[in-house]
Amino acid sequence: MPAIDLDRAWDLHPQVSVRPEPFGALLYHFGTRKLSFLKDRRLLEVVRGLRDAPTARDACAAADVPASDLPRYGAALGALASSSMLVERTP
């Protein structure tokens, strides 16, 4: 799965609903009717922080993602972008 461009601004698709769960969160896209999940709470924090962060990299930093984990988080966000859960935001 290609990672997203961490240096751009992203946001959840407006038709996506997020539901926190003990293991992380569930995401549901009302447009594509697809379900996805976030496997940990930190990823949830990143996703929630996208809206107010100038770039995805900043959202990761705000959620205390260690630099060594950035590629992994980038890939997870990439998977979400490829299923239209995330969309690029024009800052």
Next chain:
Amino acid sequence: MTTDAASQAPQTTGTRLVDLFEHGLDAPICLTWELTYACNLSCAHCLSSSGRRDPRELSTDEAKAVIDELEAMQVFYVNIGGGEPTVRSDFWELLDYATAHHVGVKFSTNGVRITPEVARRLAANDYVDVQISLDGATPEVNDAVRGAGSYDTALRAMRNLADAGMKNFKLSVVCTRHNIPQMDAFKAIADEYGAQLRLTRLRPSGRGADVWDELHPTQAQQRELYDWLLAHGDRVLTGDSFFHLSAYGQSLPGLNLCGAGRVVCLIDPVGDVYACPFAIHDEFLAGNVREPGGFARVWRESDLFAGLREPQTGGACASCGFYDTCKGGCMAAKFFTGLPLDGPDPECVQGHGEKLLAGRPEDRSGIPKPSGDHSHRTSPPRPREPVLVQLGRRADMDRPPVSACEENPLAGLRIT
């Protein structure tokens, strides 16, 4: 269970979604809500034995209170069914109420109320999906199970939806012995109307128990269906209902998990909460939405659901090499065919279920019956045995009684 959405979940990481779901969730993903037992049809295999409305059904206000709860629990969408949900006079009101409260609606219908006007209204709402039921790709095969005229009704509804610009609504088919050879034809119908085909498994639930023996696919047909499903991948939805077929080898797309009480459940028309839509029986009754604490409390605290979320041991299936893929199959299918819940599915592709089915008592005694029956009383006519009448003489009368109009002066005279 019906997790069409979940079946498309990307595996974002090494964790399998199914492992997270086995222990249950704070709220269901797919909730089935049957709004009424009333139905204009009398399908031979109706899983909820529907026909007549139940006088205890939830009122409009009670239904709205349930929707409020679902919104608070962040249930993404509900699968509304019945009965025929659109025959409830407040159906459209409840539909609008749910979508306005961020609860998406996918509803199943035989199409009877899907007029061009309704179709336009549905197409305009992004949070509504429609599922048209059709169990034969020809009127002969469909109407034999769903009743005369039901094929035409369904196709007219599909035409109306397509004309209104509704995209990707569902054509929902219960797979039977008679329609397995029609899979390509179903796909062609779906494609013609811009719909997506959804295939589900015939369960011996409700009136389905009465026809299951003659309608469930043969072993050879199960293999045929499995190959067909593999060839079509996730372009054909299955509501995850054929996970028992995964024991043929490769897993089908989907969770391949019995979601009962873990990710799915049923709210029936009177507010009773069951572990799954195919298990309307006291054994699987977790509570009622009218009780204090409402639906959320039933979902989170019922002993029945807590038990279903425990790790399952596999019982008689534990030693089978395919247990990891099929997980012992469908609980409801086992229950209503009288098989032990910790053993093989009646349609186990390894043939273990067939042996158990053959060993059941001839008179089917001991097989659980569904808890309720709302079938129409007159239609379809129940099979009737001839009534044997014996003609004879009454011992206390040696001849016919005398009519009051008899003119013979000797009428009734007895000489002993």
